[in-house]
Amino acid sequence: MGAEAATPPGGAEGGAVSRRALLAASAVGLPVLLAACKGVRALGTPPPPAPNIIELRSAIAAEELMLARYAATLNLLRSQPAGQPPRLEPAIQAVHVEHAAHALQLKARLIEPAGSALALSPTPTPSVSAGPAGDVTAQVGALEQAEQAASDRLISQLAGLPPSLAQLFASIAASEATHVSFLQAARRVR
Amino acid sequence: MTGSAGHALAALQDALAAEQAASYGYGVVGARLPQGSAAQAVAGSDWVAHLRAQDRLTELINARGATPAPAAVAYHLPFPVDSPAAAKTLAATLEDRVAAAYLGLVAQPEPELRRLGAEQVRAAALRAEAWRGSTQAFPGLPEASLRR
Numbered sequence: 596m597g598a599e600a601a602t603p604p605g606g607a608e609g610g611a612v613s614r615r616a617l618l619a620a621s622a623v624g625l626p627v628l629l630a631a632c633k634g635v636r637a638l639g640t641p642p643p644p645a646p647n648i649i650e651l652r653s654a655i656a657a658e659e660l661m662l663a664r665y666a667a668t669l670n671l672l673r674s675q676p677a678g679q680p681p682r683l684e685p686a687i688q689a690v691h692v693e694h695a696a697h698a699l700q701l702k703a704r705l706i707e708p709a710g711s712a713l714a715l716s717p718t719p720t721p722s723v724s725a726g727p728a729g730d731v732t733a734q735v736g737a738l739e740q741a742e743q744a745a746s747d748r749l750i751s752q753l754a755g756l757p758p759s760l761a762q763l764f765a766s767i768a769a770s771e772a773t774h775v776s777f778l779q780a781a782r783r784v785r
Numbered sequence: 786m787t788g789s790a791g792h793a794l795a796a797l798q799d800a801l802a803a804e805q806a807a808s809y810g811y812g813v814v815g816a817r818l819p820q821g822s823a824a825q826a827v828a829g830s831d832w833v834a835h836l837r838a839q840d841r842l843t844e845l846i847n848a849r850g851a852t853p854a855p856a857a858v859a860y861h862l863p864f865p866v867d868s869p870a871a872a873k874t875l876a877a878t879l880e881d882r883v884a885a886a887y888l889g890l891v892a893q894p895e896p897e898l899r900r901l902g903a904e905q906v907r908a909a910a911l912r913a914e915a916w917r918g919s920t921q922a923f924p925g926l927p928e929a930s931l932r933r
Contacts, residue, residue: 693922700923703932750903758892759930765891765903766926769884769910773920776911780918 644707647760650752651705654764657745658698664741665691668734679731686781687735690774697767704760735782739775746771793898794846796889798854800905801842803886805856807835807879813862814879817872824869828876831912835883838905845898873916880913884925 644652665687672684749768753761811832818825846853866875887909890902910924923931 690920693920696922700931746907750900750907753891753899753903754896758894761899761903762888762891762926762930763923765888765906766884766923768903769907769924770920770922772907773910773914773924776914777920 647756648705648707650756650764651701651760654749654752654767655698655701655705657748658694658701661694661741661745662691662698664738665694668731668738671734672731675731680782680784682781682784683731683735686778687738690777693770693774697770700763701767704763732782735778739778742771742774742778746775789894790849793890793893793895794849794851796893796898796902797842797846797849798851799889800883800886800902801839801846801853802856803883804835804839804842806860807883808832808839809856809860810862810875810879811835813866814872814876817866817875818869824873827915828872831876834908834912841901877913877916880909880916881921881925884909884913885927886925888925 669684669687669691672679672687676684746768749764749771753764756764811828815825815828815832818828843853862875863878864871864875866872884906887902887905890898891906893899893902906925910921913924914920
């Protein structure tokens, strides 16, 4: 290697750095230094959540919506207790408790990196109207349809989930399918 | 056979063993229910569902070049079954065990096995609900796997 190659571009001589070389180096390095001063946000938005986190949050939101629908139906039922099938209210209460357990287990598995886009926006508690006034039967029929749809949706989301989460989804899907026949039976008893 | 294929085969054999035990158990259930009753007819159709599931699992195991494990000659019942009520409890218990075995298939990465497992967990849970008259929050999942 010759002496020329050891001389930095810009004309350093005898180990000294020229003013022009310093200015050139500053121009290149400045944006990087500025970015570093702004912290992590300046490097870009947080990475998107993993697919299983999206599925998990969707399942939690579905359970919370179901909880709100059952609470609304219970309120409607309690406002008109006369003439209702006697097993309906305890059945709705029992299913409500199971949905609360589903939501709890799903939330226990939700571990999101701090600062992720979804973690920064909490889901609002859903509010559900009681539906057609006085129509408990229609309301419970709608719950049965929602249960079946939720069961099917969970099974359709299994691909790609980690094994233990897939097992939880499948078990909840099975539970929600049983709610359909359980509610139907409670409606029939007079 | 790779680790994943070996695990899938073991899960299929476990599901088959649970189906074989359920088929045996439904013989006891049917015998303890009133002759000609609606409950006995349901037990008969549930027994047929388990036989069909065994056929499906046998096909899947054969397709992987393995031999399906044979059923046992007899099975130890989990409790004495000497009344119609005990027979219904046995049917629900058998279904719980079938659901648990199929969750082993759900844990496999192959989408076809995962879906089959989930469909069968659901079918078993529905039969268990019909026998028990009540639902469960987490059919097939052991208590220890639930987070506190």
